[in-house]
Amino acid sequence: MKLTIGHMYPDLLNLYGDRGNIITLKKRCEWRGIDAEIKSITIDTNTDFTDIDILFLGGGSDREQKIVSDDLTLRRAKNLKSAIEDGLTLLSICGGYQLLGKYYLSSDGNKLPGIGALDIYTVAGNKRMIDNIIIESTIDGKTFKMVGFENHSGKTFLQNVKPLGRVIYGNGNNGEDGMEGAVYKNTFGTYLHGPVLPKNPEFTDMLIRKALDRKYGKNQLEPLDDSFEHLTQNAIIKRFAKK
Amino acid sequence: MDLLGVVLGKFVILGCKLTGKNGTSLPGKLALKISPNLIKDIIKGVKNEKVVVTGTNGKTTTSGLIAEILKSSGKTVVHNREGANMLSGIATILIKNSDFFGNIKRDTGVFEVDEANMPLVLNDINPKVVVVTNFFRDQLDRYGELDITIKKVKESLNRLPKDSILLLNADEPFTASLGDDLDLNVMYYGILDKLNYGYSLSPAFEQKYCPVCGGKYVYKDVFYGQLGDYYCPKCGKSRPDLDFGALDIKLTEDGISFKIKYEDKIINIESHLTGAYNVYNVMSSVATNILLGTPLNHIQAGLNNYRPIAGRLQTTYLKGKKAIINLIKNPIGFDSTLNMLREINKPLNLLIAINDNYADGRDVSWLWDVDMENFVSHAKINHVVTSGLRAEDMALRLKYAGIDPKRIKIINSIENALDYIPTVTNEELIAVLPNYTSLHEVNSYMKSRGVKA
Numbered sequence: 001m002k003l004t005i006g007h008m009y010p011d012l013l014n015l016y017g018d019r020g021n022i023i024t025l026k027k028r029c030e031w032r033g034i035d036a037e038i039k040s041i042t043i044d045t046n047t048d049f050t051d052i053d054i055l056f057l058g059g060g061s062d063r064e065q066k067i068v069s070d071d072l073t074l075r076r077a078k079n080l081k082s083a084i085e086d087g088l089t090l091l092s093i094c095g096g097y098q099l100l101g102k103y104y105l106s107s108d109g110n111k112l113p114g115i116g117a118l119d120i121y122t123v124a125g126n127k128r129m130i131d132n133i134i135i136e137s138t139i140d141g142k143t144f145k146m147v148g149f150e151n152h153s154g155k156t157f158l159q160n161v162k163p164l165g166r167v168i169y170g171n172g173n174n175g176e177d178g179m180e181g182a183v184y185k186n187t188f189g190t191y192l193h194g195p196v197l198p199k200n201p202e203f204t205d206m207l208i209r210k211a212l213d214r215k216y217g218k219n220q221l222e223p224l225d226d227s228f229e230h231l232t233q234n235a236i237i238k239r240f241a242k243k
Numbered sequence: 244m245d246l247l248g249v250v251l252g253k254f255v256i257l258g259c260k261l262t263g264k265n266g267t268s269l270p271g272k273l274a275l276k277i278s279p280n281l282i283k284d285i286i287k288g289v290k291n292e293k294v295v296v297t298g299t300n301g302k303t304t305t306s307g308l309i310a311e312i313l314k315s316s317g318k319t320v321v322h323n324r325e326g327a328n329m330l331s332g333i334a335t336i337l338i339k340n341s342d343f344f345g346n347i348k349r350d351t352g353v354f355e356v357d358e359a360n361m362p363l364v365l366n367d368i369n370p371k372v373v374v375v376t377n378f379f380r381d382q383l384d385r386y387g388e389l390d391i392t393i394k395k396v397k398e399s400l401n402r403l404p405k406d407s408i409l410l411l412n413a414d415e416p417f418t419a420s421l422g423d424d425l426d427l428n429v430m431y432y433g434i435l436d437k438l439n440y441g442y443s444l445s446p447a448f449e450q451k452y453c454p455v456c457g458g459k460y461v462y463k464d465v466f467y468g469q470l471g472d473y474y475c476p477k478c479g480k481s482r483p484d485l486d487f488g489a490l491d492i493k494l495t496e497d498g499i500s501f502k503i504k505y506e507d508k509i510i511n512i513e514s515h516l517t518g519a520y521n522v523y524n525v526m527s528s529v530a531t532n533i534l535l536g537t538p539l540n541h542i543q544a545g546l547n548n549y550r551p552i553a554g555r556l557q558t559t560y561l562k563g564k565k566a567i568i569n570l571i572k573n574p575i576g577f578d579s580t581l582n583m584l585r586e587i588n589k590p591l592n593l594l595i596a597i598n599d600n601y602a603d604g605r606d607v608s609w610l611w612d613v614d615m616e617n618f619v620s621h622a623k624i625n626h627v628v629t630s631g632l633r634a635e636d637m638a639l640r641l642k643y644a645g646i647d648p649k650r651i652k653i654i655n656s657i658e659n660a661l662d663y664i665p666t667v668t669n670e671e672l673i674a675v676l677p678n679y680t681s682l683h684e685v686n687s688y689m690k691s692r693g694v695k696a
Binding site (some may be wrong): 235 | 312390457461606607609610611616635636638639642643653
């Protein structure tokens with residue numbers, strides 16, 4: 001078995017150790033004997049996403065976000081949206097998450113369009129939300145906690161789409177409604193850096209399972225020894241989650 | 244002058260001394276509360292021209308070298324040597340160096356200043372020379388993103404008197420672009436040699452896109468991180484012409500030697516600091532002193548006299564065995580340290596201590612920007628102890644980089660972790676790599692055990 005992991009704009013969206021997510025997807029496949037190939041997709045790469053099993057879209061600084069935003073909305077919106085509708089497994093974080101939404105309303109009143117794959121919109125906030133974050137998530141009937149670190153000033157509001165989880169500690173989507181992230185089909189958006197995948201193996205394996213299910217109709221994964229992963233996660237929960 | 248703050252500061256310094264605390268910030272912090280103009284007031288007493296060093300990496304070494312050279316030329320220097328580089332730390336060192344009336348009897352001042360604190364102190368210090376070393380991703384969550392930090396630094400530079408000299412690292416694109424449209428005397432330093440010291444484009448590589456037109460930079464040569472000789476094929480922007488250029492660089496186990504080309508002169512330079520990145524630190528400290536008029540023989544004498552401060556590539560002994568202690572605080576610094584350890588080519592016993600206190604930056608995600616995979620596949624690693632508040636995160640990073648978890652031990656208490664380090668043979672090397680506040684804990688451990696640096 002083999003999964004192809006698409007890394008969107010690795011040269012532009014490379015903030016906050018998000019490459020750790022790619023390392024983790026690859027390793028957790030390989031430890032189970034599943035081949036994992038990483039494909040970089042950046043400004044000059046042509047793809048219609050049909051050859052990708054798991055797609056990762058991270059966040060960048062404002063300047064780089066602008067370059068990505070143009071490429072994504074002008075060149076790739078149609079292909080990416082149809083791949084998402086078709087059930088592509090996609091993880092988007094922070095700026096990438098915002099870009100999948102309908103628009104970003106900047107502080108000077110400009111409406112910057114996203115690709116509109118997720119029914120969400122983001123409004124520039126005047127306070128940066130920087131903190132550790134703990135959420136609880138239920139996906140495919142499984143409930144688990146996730147930890148990470150958030151760093152964003154945009155406030156995201158969900159419309160006709162489900163949140164990824166409920167905030168236990170931290171701000172989440174907008175610091176107001178206690179929700180974090182969004183889920184639509186097999187597409188996930190979140191503000192969790194940290195990076196998110198190494199220390200939340202339940203979530204990572206869920207992504208791998210969804211991709212295997214779509215490609216091979218297989219949704220069982222061999223269990224791994226996740227003691228370091230859980231120690232890391234629990235250290236944060238113990239320090240920050242209120243009883 | 245408002246003396247109340249100075250007097251209060253003096254008492255707090257005394258209090259810290261009596262209680263055995265390392266009061267490099269608290270006295271200044273309290274003093275500034277009642278005398279907000281204290282820095283400006285005291286610094287008026289410094290007779291000659293002052294120097295400020297800022298940037299992400301190399302501040303402590305560069306400012307230390309500049310101060311040491313000035314001392315070797317017979318000057319008395321006030322200098323925040325211990326790296327307390329925020330507003331409060333600079334106030335503290337000034338209070339320490341002055342009498343109860345705020346009179347400071349020093350010829351000159353050399354200050355390393357935290358990038359984000361530049362707008363707060365630069366105009367109070369009013370330096371003749373400002374050195375900017377480089378901008379890397381560091382302590383992200385405190386300042387937001389790099390772009391914002393650079394903007395803040397530029398705004399503060401804009402308010403300096405027009406005859407001030409801005410000395411910029413031309414090889415680092417962010418730093419070099421600080422000199423664009425700035426009405427100061429801007430000068431650049433960089434490396435003229437064609438260089439390849441085994442450093443590659445780091446995963447933490449920052450700037451590949453031209454700040455002017457958004458075009459993709461092309462590198463004729465990469466030194467380390469995003470430092471190199473670059474140009475933008477779209478708009479033609481390139482590395483600025485060098486006022487100070489290093490050539491004939493030679494790296495040995497005992498240090499570095501190179502030549503600096505300045506105007507029509509060639510200056511021979513030697514330093515016992517190792518590692519290619521120290522070429523930049525040494526070169527900028529020499530350039531600063533040339534600009535301040537320090538005679539050449541004093542410059543080389545100062546370089547010879549310089550000793551790194553605790554925790555900066557410091558050699559010591561743990562359980563009778565040689566150990567290296569080096570501060571790691573961001574991906575590039577961590578990468579450079581790992582490269583150096585690899586070059587030593589001995590089996591390694593590592594202790595990596597990561598805290599996430601405010602001064603460290605509370606976000607530790609940068610550990611995943613370190614090219615740990617490259618290190619793990621090339622170095623001989625016997626055992627690793629991870630420690631600090633984020634010991635688990637570090638252990639996890641190492642597991643995914645390919646180290647067998649059986650070789651990794653997690654001990655949150657830094658004291659216990661140092662006690663745990665296994666006894667090693669003479670062929671093995673112990674390396675202790677703490678981040679900022681972890682280093683303080685390592686230093687107090689050494690002090691309490693009477694270990695001499």
